[in-house]
Amino acid sequence: VSDSLDAPVARALAELRRPLRLDAALDARIMAAVAAEPVPRARPDRARALWVWLARPRTLRLSPLAGLAAAAGVAVLAWWHPWTPPVGDTPAPAQVQFVFVDAGAATVAVVGDFNDWDPGASPLSRAQPGSLWVVTIPLVPGRHRYAFVVDGRRWMPDPGAPRAVGDDFDTPSSVVTVGGDS
């Protein structure tokens, strides 16, 4: 490097080495400018927002009177809500024909654990003309207890079917077994 360049280079170096004095309010101005910029937001996730709303613990303030009213409401709902038997993997029912012979009967019904032992649920029809009474009922596989009710008051087991074990009520019942496989 020639001597003619030493002086400018030395001045430039000296200038570069000089400490830079910054404005004391620079940081504050920069942060204010950043804060003024709009913050980019992600698209609202409604499911997440709902979950957060549902999962956030809350404190409920309830008077004893309101608590009693709520409990009474639960009891009333339980009382009046239509109840349905539990449904499992119910196998397909089989059509089972019930036959009863009585020429003198005015009415014959079959009652059993397939119709809640309701004498009005499954009346038999008389096969005209004669003494034969018949009804066909779909039954799911299983063992079903039943009996006939003649003229609304006389209980009769089925003479053509096995008697049910455990006659707990001094009125014998019969049993029909519906198989579920081959």
Place this chain on the structure above:
Amino acid sequence: VTRALLIALWATAPLAAQAGDPRLSRLDPAVRPAVVALVDSARAAGLPVEPLVQRALEGTSKGASPDRILAAVRRLTRDLGAARAALGAATAPEIDAGAAALHSGARPADLAALRARRPRQSLVVPLGVLADLVATGVPPDTAAAAVLALAATTPDAEYLVFRRNVERDIALGAPPAAAAAVRSTGATADMTPRP
């Protein structure tokens, strides 16, 4: 406040439980709470409750006294529990049929042996035939032996044919034990594959 709410819920819980099955409203009020409690206990124990409801309805429709209805439901609950214990994994109809078989005089070991011989087939018909045979006068040991002898190979339809044959033989005058033994031997021979 929380305590008041809990007390109120506790106080009304019996009402809600009693309302579980509206069919039980047909029962005499004197026996209804006890039957509802038995049904709830059975449900909590994993037992099928429909047979209990039906037994209570049967007694009610037949005009039985509350005491007899309660005794019948209580006994059936015990039989269902014993049948479930003997059968292991079983469907509700199997447990119901097993309870009938036990009540007829079969032993829990008979039910367990039947399950062992038919591990993948329904036991409803074999158990029902076992109970039916005893009801027609076949001694429980003989009936159980006959049903077990057929268990490995006999389909449901053949079980029902076997039962009808035994009943016919008894109606014609054969001793029940002999009828069951002879028909069992014949049915077993029928089901044995021939060369």
